[in-house]
Amino acid sequence: MASTTLPTLSDVAKAASVSSATVSRYFSNPDSVATKTAERIRQAVLETGYTPNRLAGSLAxxxxxxxxxxxxxxxxxxxxxxxxxxxxxxxxxxxxxxxxxxxxxxxxxxxxxxxxxxxxxxxxxxxxxxxxxxxxxxxxxxxxxxxxxxxxxxxxxxxxxxSHWEIGRSLAQFVRSRGYTRPHFVTNPGPRGIKRRNGFLEEWQTGTGCDVTESLMQLPFQPGAARRIFAEIQRLEERPDVVLCGPDWMAQGLIVEAMHFGLRVPEDIAVIGFGNSAVASEMRPTITSVDIDxxxxxxxxxxxxxxxxxxxxxxxxxxxxxxxxxxxxxx
Missing domain, CATH: 3.40.50.2300 (Response regulator)
Known part of the structure; x- marks a missing residue:
């Protein structure tokens, strides 16, 4: 029957021919122990099978x-x-x-x-x-x-x-600079998403006075969300010329839906994502997105x-x- 007695710090010290205090110092700050001594302790740890109790140390x-x-x-x-x-x-x-x-x-x-x-x-x-x-x-x-x-x-x-509010403002300025006039904003109902929405709306309406159509995302995010949002866009009286999404995966989904219905991106409808994830640069067309450092x-x-x-x-x-x-x- 295998022994149930766990090796102790003293066992390691004995095997390495050093004091228990030196072994303890090795575990808390290896650089404070001489190289040859540290190697003896390391070998003793392997031989004894000792595992330090980090929880005990943190409680102490x-x-x-x-x-x-x-x-x-x-x-x-x-x-x-x-x-x-x-x-x-x-x-x-x-x-x-x-x-x-x-x-x-x-x-x-x-x-x-x-x-x-x-x-x-x-x-x-x-x-x-x-x-x-x-x-x-x-x-x-x-x-x-x-x-x-x-x-x-x-x-x-x-x-x-x-600042999510500043992101919203910057997106409104970017959309305007690209010549778009009918934005559709897909809002994440969380506090950060609301700030981005409010920043966008304030800057857009101050600069153009035009209305913005909107869709509301559902939390938690679910597969098929992009399809539901695109269906809402399809039901609008006038199709927007640019859609500002939440995450990039939503932008990807909207692009797939648009292409499925024969729309060209960005010629018929432009799409902007958020997060600059890997998919944004790998997708075709590549996705315009907000980069977070x-x-x-x-x-x-x-x-x-x-x-x-x-x-x-x-x-x-x-x-x-x-x-x-x-x-x-x-x-």
């Missing part, structure tokens, strides 16, 4: 390397490129990254936040709104809270993102966490990473 210090990222939906999702960049950057910095899916449910979102706090997470990265009560819990903790993909006026702790968001967050670890004050609580419109074939 009231800190951990756990970073919890919360997103509303895994697929299809606007956040995928940002999440991939974050996981890559934070993992290389020694963080243990978990991703929680809130399913657009405020109660579930807050339950995941409270669970992360209970595990003494190093940081919680959120993409949704948080109640005043939970904001208070976060602020009373030692956990760094980072709101991404937006620029809230009163961030819980730190915000790294961009995912790498800069990830690098900024990693730097913030590193500075917090050093005990440095974070002076810039709201970081605007900006955006840009990538003009391609679809509009």
């Amino acid at each position: 210090s009231n800190k951990s390397q756990l970073v919890s990222i919360l997103i509303p939906q895994l697929a299809p999702s606007l956040f995928i490129e940002t999440i991939e960049a974050l996981v890559s950057k934070l993992s290389s910095a020694g963080c243990i990254v978990t991703v929680g899916v809130t399913e657009f449910d405020a109660a579930h979102n807050e339950a995941l936040i409270m669970a992360a706090l209970a595990y003494r997470a190093k940081a919680i990265i959120v993409t949704g709104e948080v109640s005043d009560e939970v904001r208070k819990f976060i602020r009373q903790s030692s956990t760094t809270a980072i709101e991404i993909w937006d620029l809230p006026e009163d961030p819980i702790d730190i915000a790294v993102g961009f 995912d790498q800069r968001i990830a690098e900024t967050i990693a730097e913030i966490l590193l500075n917090r670890d050093r005990g440095e004050e974070i002076r810039e609580k709201v970081v605007n990473t900006g955006f840009k419109i990538i003009a391609r074939e679809s509009a």
Whole structure:
């Protein structure tokens, strides 16, 4: 029968002919141990089969390397490129990254936040709104809270993102500069989508005085959404000459529907996406889209966490990473 006794840190120290304190230092900061000593410890770990108890260490210090990222939906999702960049950057910095899916449910979102706090997470990265009560819990903790993909006026702790209202304004200016006169705006009913819509409408109506037709997306995003939106467009008295979508996958779906009904993109109807995902540059026609600097968001967050670890004050609580419109074939 196999032994149920787990190897201990003392077993590793004995096998490596060093003190337990040296082994502990090796696990917490390998660079602080001499190269030859570190190699003996590494070999002793392999021989004994020892696994350090990171949870015990985090409880003792009231800190951990756990970073919890919360997103509303895994697929299809606007956040995928940002999440991939974050996981890559934070993992290389020694963080243990978990991703929680809130399913657009405020109660579930807050339950995941409270669970992360209970595990003494190093940081919680959120993409949704948080109640005043939970904001208070976060602020009373030692956990760094980072709101991404937006620029809230009163961030819980730190915000790294961009202005959705400014994106809406810039899209209106872009559409006007391309000579379009009958825009149709597909609105994501979430807070960020509403800001983009409002920014677009304000800029468009100020500049032209013309009405904008609209469709409302449904949450959570569902397959077939583009087909439903295109059917609504087909029923309009006058077909729009440009459609401003939510995510790029919606733009892709609308282009497929338009081509199915014999419409040319962009000659008969232009389409603009959001997020500048890989599909935007690979699709034919390529999709005009709003580019989000995912790498800069990830690098900024990693730097913030590193500075917090050093005990440095974070002076810039709201970081605007900006955006840009990538003009391609679809509009």
